[in-house]
Amino acid sequence: RQFYEIHWDGHRIWGATAGMIVNLARRLA
Numbered sequence: 969r970q971f972y973e974i975h976w977d978g979h980r981i982w983g984a985t986a987g988m989i990v991n992l993a994r995r996l997a
Contacts, residue, residue, distance in 0.1 A: 972986035981989065 971983055972990050973980065973982040974986045974989060975981075
């Protein structure tokens with residue numbers, strides 16, 4: 969399994985939530 973970790977505006981987002989955000993960002997890019 970692949971896990972992402974995103975640091976955004978002082979928040980740490982990781983796991984499935986970060987994966988969804990990464991997938992969404994790739995579609996919008």
